[in-house]
Amino acid sequence: MSASPFESVLSSLIRQRGVLGCLVVGEADGIVVDSNVQVGIQSNVVAALAAALYRKARLCSAAAGLSTVGFLQLEAERGHICAIGRDGLVLVTLAEPRAHIGRIRGAMLDSVSVLA
Amino acid sequence: MSDEIRRLSEELARDPSSLVFLQLGEALRRAGQLDLGLKVAHRGLERHAHNADAHDLLARIRVDRGELQEAFDEWDMVLRLAPSHVGARKGMGYVLFKQGKLAEAESHLSMAATHDRGDSSIATALRMVRRLLRYARTAGNGHGAPGHDELVAAQRRVEEEARQLFADILGEGEHTALLLNADGLVAAGLYVTAEGEDVSQEVGAALTGVRDEALRAVRHLDLGAWCAVVYETDLATVALAPALDESMVLVAASHTIPLGFVRRVLDRCVQRATSWLEEVA
DSSP states (O other): OOOOHHHHHHHHHSSTTEEOOOOOETTTTEEEEEEEOOOOOOOOHHHHHHHHHHHHHHHHHHHHOOOOEEEEEEEEEEEEEEEEEETEEEEEEEEEEESSSHHHHHHHHHHHHGGO | OOHHHHHHHHHHHHHHTTTTTHHHHHHHHTTTTTHHHHHHHHOOOOOOOOHHHHHHHHHHHHHTTHHHHHHHHHHHHHHHHTOHHHHHHHHHHHHHTTTTOOOHHHHHHHHHHOOOOTTTTHHHHHHHHHHHHHHHHHHHTSSSSSOHHHHHHHHHHHHHHHHHHTTHTEEEEEEEEEETTSSSSSEEEEBBBSOOOOHHHHHHHHHHHHHHHHHHHHHHHTTSSSSEEEESSSEEEEEEOGGGGGGGGEEEEESOOOOOHHHHHHHHHHHHHHHHHHHOO
């Protein structure tokens, strides 16, 4: 079996400080296409919730006339979810509060072409 | 007829003495079938005349029909049967507010809030009534109960204050801000398109769904309270953050404005919204 086209992107993202897991997810169904997560992270749950959030943001933005959604960040007390989508796939990163979101954002924006 | 209404109707037909008429009446009310709902509520009350929730159902249907006084009388009956019924207090507060009787509305809503501190809609309504009452009293120089003119003046002042709430924070920049209540309705701020059209309600209603999805994500992933959702589109950067009483502040800025600046504007707007809401806590 050949390596996943997302492998190098995911291995690069998981090395960022504070990143607990990164995944490529189908936006419509929230199913994991590929992932690289630390032990204990429930990739299926993260995938489903992050895809739903991204999808909702995309649909709501379209309804509000705000055009296509790019990078999205959910900041919470105990962590961050970052997501960026293209062509029905979403690249998702789950990170600790100490993570450097600027770097993660840059890395995800650089990697989005892999989703096409 | 929806599946739920059909199922509840069949259940009630099988056992006419059951309390399922409460669910059926409510389902009909929500579906806007008010005449049918009224009939169901009346028939239910024939068998359950001392059921407070049945009178509450009838009152809610009456309110939806615009029959405010009849609704008030039903809720009055509810309170005789169940003195701590929060729905009745809330409903009576609403009717009195619509009738311009702010002091009485405030009294009922305060009691409702005391019994149910978790209901953000009560807290929001109470803040609105207290603000109006304060401004109406100011307009009337504190002499007696505020009259119609004072209420109109207070209403205008609240509307203007709400519209201008974030104006000095936003300045002339290419960004805009809204304060949305728990139901996604605009409580303050303004969202105007480049063409000058006010689309505050539409944008607010559309983007409330993002907040709901964020809440679900943090709950299931045990991430604690959500602090913000920020996302970039081809046209704008949108930033959302929670405020008091499950309300939410939304800032939308041109995509040319740096993300960090948008975030700072969001934080300042949240602070402003919180202070404004707490003024009448």
